Amino acid sequence: MPHAIYVTTAEATDRSSAVKMVENAKANLSEVKNILVDAGYTGENFATQIKAIIGATVEVIKRSELHTFVVLPKRWVVERSFAWLEKCRRLWKNCERKLNTSLQMIVLSFISLCYEDFKQVLKSKLQLFLQSKFS
Template identity: 35%
Template sequence: MLDREREAREQSPSAVVVDSQSVEAPSAPCGSGFDAGKRIKGRKRHIADNADGRLLMVNLNTADISDSAGAQEIVSAIRRRWPWLKHLFGDAAYARTKLLDTAAYRGFTVEIIRRSDDVSGFRVLPRRWVVERTFGWMTRWRRLVRDYEKRLDVSEAMIHLAMASNLLRRLAHR
């Protein structure tokens, strides 16, 4: 809240951006799956950021869980913790009927941000860059490049520790 106030924004965010990242999990005894799209055997991190890139929620699953199924858990948990959030942004992987129905039932306005086939090369997509930047901040911690933890709760704690360190650094340098 202090960081948002320093940027002359309201304390409470009104929008959330969701995305997922598949990471290898070589130490996971049985908590890993295979993400066929990325060809990765490991775990999938589903995160929700506010529009400024601050981590609101993280959910870890096996890599074979689809993005929309993981986001359904995130949407339900977000509504319980932050009831004032109104808008939900995601990529084309979240344009599934079940997720959209869950989000609408929970009172979210959903906006799917799609890539354009007309544009070649790299292009920054609105709202999506925020969550991609958060994944970049996470992977600055060597321990989070791969998921070395055997337990999901320890892995989630390491993500929260990395993001708390990032927030403290932001607060200290202003």
């Protein structure tokens, strides 16, 4: 589950929206020490604003200058979360009329993912319990 989610209109820039998200979720982000971002968030001003709000450092994960495939450290964490959301049909294409509806669909999708993980863990624990009880 993400620490913070913020949905904006298309005209808002990613950097300014990220700063607003951090401001809004300040209480949830009090333990965060490092924020991983892609090259779209470069700039001293962005890093300074984040540092001033929650005291975290901003680490930019840049793509390789070479046009070859290179596994970038830590970038997979963010990409994995977006890939999980692609399983949710309502998020393939944003047809919602209100930003709050889009936000709630994202939250519900993450809750659904957590529930599926919980079911798998519970199922494996139950199998281990039954094996130990009846073996």
